[in-house]
Amino acid sequence: MAVSSASPKRAVFVQFAVVAQALANGHRVELIEHVAQGERSVDELARLAGLTVTNASQHLQLLRRAGLVVARRAGKQVLYRLADRDVVDLLMAVRRTAERGVAEIDKIVQSYFHARDSLEPVSHEELADRLRDGVVTLIDVRPGEEFAAGHIPGAVNIPLDELPRRLGELPADRAIVAYCRGPYCVFAFEAVATLRAKGYEARRLADGYPQWWAAGRPVVEVAA
Amino acid sequence: MAVSSASPKRAVFVQFAVVAQALANGHRVELIEHVAQGERSVDELARLAGLTVTNASQHLQLLRRAGLVVARRAGKQVLYRLADRDVVDLLMAVRRTAERGVAEIDKIVQSYFHARDSLEPVSHEELADRLRDGVVTLIDVRPGEEFAAGHIPGAVNIPLDELPRRLGELPADRAIVAYCRGPYCVFAFEAVATLRAKGYEARRLADGYPQWWAAGRPVVEVAA
DNA sequence: CGTACGTTCCAGAGAATGTTGGAATGATGG
DNA sequence: CCATCATTCCAACATTCTCTGGAACGTACG
Numbered sequence: 228m229a230v231s232s233a234s235p236k237r238a239v240f241v242q243f244a245v246v247a248q249a250l251a252n253g254h255r256v257e258l259i260e261h262v263a264q265g266e267r268s269v270d271e272l273a274r275l276a277g278l279t280v281t282n283a284s285q286h287l288q289l290l291r292r293a294g295l296v297v298a299r300r301a302g303k304q305v306l307y308r309l310a311d312r313d314v315v316d317l318l319m320a321v322r323r324t325a326e327r328g329v330a331e332i333d334k335i336v337q338s339y340f341h342a343r344d345s346l347e348p349v350s351h352e353e354l355a356d357r358l359r360d361g362v363v364t365l366i367d368v369r370p371g372e373e374f375a376a377g378h379i380p381g382a383v384n385i386p387l388d389e390l391p392r393r394l395g396e397l398p399a400d401r402a403i404v405a406y407c408r409g410p411y412c413v414f415a416f417e418a419v420a421t422l423r424a425k426g427y428e429a430r431r432l433a434d435g436y437p438q439w440w441a442a443g444r445p446v447v448e449v450a451a
Numbered sequence: 452m453a454v455s456s457a458s459p460k461r462a463v464f465v466q467f468a469v470v471a472q473a474l475a476n477g478h479r480v481e482l483i484e485h486v487a488q489g490e491r492s493v494d495e496l497a498r499l500a501g502l503t504v505t506n507a508s509q510h511l512q513l514l515r516r517a518g519l520v521v522a523r524r525a526g527k528q529v530l531y532r533l534a535d536r537d538v539v540d541l542l543m544a545v546r547r548t549a550e551r552g553v554a555e556i557d558k559i560v561q562s563y564f565h566a567r568d569s570l571e572p573v574s575h576e577e578l579a580d581r582l583r584d585g586v587v588t589l590i591d592v593r594p595g596e597e598f599a600a601g602h603i604p605g606a607v608n609i610p611l612d613e614l615p616r617r618l619g620e621l622p623a624d625r626a627i628v629a630y631c632r633g634p635y636c637v638f639a640f641e642a643v644a645t646l647r648a649k650g651y652e653a654r655r656l657a658d659g660y661p662q663w664w665a666a667g668r669p670v671v672e673v674a675a
Numbered sequence: 676c677g678t679a680c681g682t683t684c685c686a687g688a689g690a691a692t693g694t695t696g697g698a699a700t701g702a703t704g705g
Numbered sequence: 706c707c708a709t710c711a712t713t714c715c716a717a718c719a720t721t722c723t724c725t726g727g728a729a730c731g732t733a734c735g
Contacts, residue, residue, distance in 0.1 A: 239635055241477040246549045250471035256464040269682060282724060284683060294548060303681050303732050313547045320544035323537045324518060325470045411463050493712060506694060508713060527702050527711050
């Protein structure tokens with residue numbers, strides 16, 4: 228009777244390591260974070276992450292081999308997107324462990340993000356309910372391209388830098404919910420702060436678009 | 452207005468990478484898997500993973516720095532255990548992505564594990580209900596030391612290799628549920644197969660002890 | 676059909692990681 | 706207080722990873 232199965236088990240562990248390895252580099256994490264916003268070309272991603280195109284390409288291919296992203300050709304460009312919703316869950320799991328365990332991150336997160344969390348966030352559930360009842364104005368404060376690549380149905384795109392001069396578009400007597408890229412994106416925080424300063428009843432979505440998508444909630448995506 | 456916060460965001464990504472880096476090595480994944488069964492000393496872990504003590508010690512310290520495990524001294528020994536339940540979730544998230552994405556793992560998993568999955572597994576929920584109603588015999592087929600370090604309340608420890616000659620301890624007219632280390636452990640599979648061959652109504656828990664613990668279910672642990 | 680563009684492949688330098696063996700540290704027990 | 710045991714620290718080497726620049730590839734467009 229084969230009590231143990233050391234050999235295949237080892238092989239499985241090695242494959243775990245391949246996936247983890249893919250996230251074992253700050254630049255790749257950043258690339259994944261951007262890819263999670265929607266399909267992106269290589270040089271777009273390179274620019275966003277501050278890398279050379281060659282370097283970004285290499286990182287992206289490593290991510291592809293690890294099964295975290297997939298690529299498709301569109302004309303002369305190659306577009307990368309997340310391979311699966313699970314990848315967002317994976318990132319969130321890493322985030323939870325990183326937030327708790329690593330001493331340094333704690334300070335960073337505390338001072339830059341959680342301090343602003345007094346702006347009570349809105350849960351997916353609550354937002355879905357309010358959208359259904361039509362009692363809330365939802366704004367997507369990410370840049371136009373990211374909104375175009377995919378957003379929550381019913382959302383209005385008002386990039387953060389345009390917010391001050393487009394306040395007129397917002398009804399003053401309705402609650403406003405803002406969202407952006409995710410838990411490490413400050414856009415929604417800033418938007419809420421701006422809106423509150425102007426007297427609006429504004430709150431932010433607990434996390435961002437990728438998490439909404441990963442949760443299986445409806446989204447508007449560009450047709451492939 | 453600071454629209455972006457590139458600098459702290461980068462720092463956060465780097466910390467993500469530190470956590471991922473910790474899992475970016477097959478030996479460390481294996482060590483974590485063993486640690487997830489309960490507290491273990493360094494040389495115990497070294498033996499289980501087939502490493503030298505020195506090497507295992509280094510890996511474990513890296514895991515500790517990344518916040519995945521914690522160590523405490525007990526006499527001359529240093530015992531390592533998981534830092535948090537979240538770590539189990541993290542491993543499961545990596546597992547899901549690894550299973551789907553990497554071509555090779557698929558074959559391995561298919562042939563060695565999932566093929567046997569026809570032995571319909573029992574969910575946490577279902578097991579908890581049945582235990583409460585007292586209509587099931589629960590057996591822990593891991594080695595004695597692992598059982599001693601922590602197990603599900605009400606479970607009887609019958610290590611797999613002792614099962615054939617201890618069948619007499621099991622009531623023939625009650626359903627039996629077997630569990631072991633987790634989704635990549637074959638002990639429970641083998642136990643169920645053995646029991647069924649002898650005419651018992653046997654099933655296995657969907658995953659193992661670490662996942663039960665991570666889900667916040669009650670466990671019996673050795674007092675510190 | 677040739678040019679332009681985006682991406683990938685390739686080779687090399689520099690940095691980081693993994694493993695090993697020996698020495699040092701901490702704690703226990705006579 | 707010395708001897709012993711478990712673990713950690715340290716130094717060295719082989720291996721792997723990361724980034725850069727140039728060349729090659731594939732696709733679209735004039």
